[in-house]
Amino acid sequence: MKYQQLQMLFFSGTGNSFRVAVWLKELAIEDGMKAHIAPVEEIKKLQNIGKGLNLLIGIVFPTHAFTAPWHLLRALFQLPHGNQVPCFVIATRAGTKIGPFAFPGMEGTAAYLIALIFAIKGYSVCGVLGLDMPSNWLSLHWGLSQKNAEYISKRAKYRIVNIAERILSGKCYFSGFISLTLGLLLLPITLSYLVLGRFFIAKLFFASYRCTGCGVCAKNCPIGAIKMSGKAKPRP
Structure with a gap:
């Protein structure tokens, strides 16, 4: 089944996830679909969802501490019932490149946790994946020059083009099982980091003289x- 409409939701701080949502919108329009993107804060507007609409819903968001951000989890409590409308989930993660070597990020439980919430809400999950985008934690991932960031983004778009070709045509795509397993093993660290990040680590970030x-x-x-x-x- 080929879809007629794509509704992309995004949650983005520095723009990585928003960029991926725009790429998918553009690819859907090129494929003859109607496409719209909206921030996850507008999730209440997903009303009257039904099978007869030939609608596909996608959501893209950043990984935080190997799982989904608290803000996104809270927003999804307002997600209307899906009536088995198909949806797919993309978690952007911190890709890095040092010299000639590119290293993948790890989304952990992020993508499949959100996919589980969509399934509980009555949606039919047809795609789950993690996608490397340039890291925004530059004090940790120091090898990110503009050239490296452009390299990572180019690779990400190439992957999105291939995956979109599959999902937009009505097929399914699931990946990230190793990352999910590692994420489950790291849950104690994840939970500790979420608390420390919220109340302590975030206070250490400030702008430089530039x-x-x-x-x-x-x-x-x-x-x-x-x-x-x-x-x-x-x-x-």
Whole structure:
């Protein structure tokens, strides 16, 4: 079965997941489908979902501590019943490249946890995968020059094109079982990190002197996590 409509939901902080949602929208339109993307905060607008619409729903979001972000989990509580409408899940993860070597990230339980929630809500899950995008934790993944980031993005888009060709035509695609297994083994670390990250680690991030202080990041952060600080030249 070939779908007629694609509804993409995204949750994105620095733009990786949003970029993937845009790629999928463009590929769907090229394939003759109607396509729309919306932030996950608009999830309530998914009303009157039914089989007769030939609708495919996708969601893309970043991995946090080898699982799905708290904000996304809270948003999905408002997800309307799916009536077995097909959906697919993409978790972006921190891909890196050091010298000639590219290293994959690990989404852990992120993708399959969200897929499970969709299944419980009555959707028919037809795709689950993790996708390497340029890491945004530059203090940890230091090998990310602009050239490396462009390399990782190019590889990601190539993979999305191949996967979209399969999913948009009505077929299924599942991957990431090794990552899921490792994620389950790392659950104690994940839970500890989520708490530490929320109350302590996040406080250690601040802008360097290269920041212009424009405030765009603070204005566009989907959960209001960024504050402008300083009298002479406020910076994030």
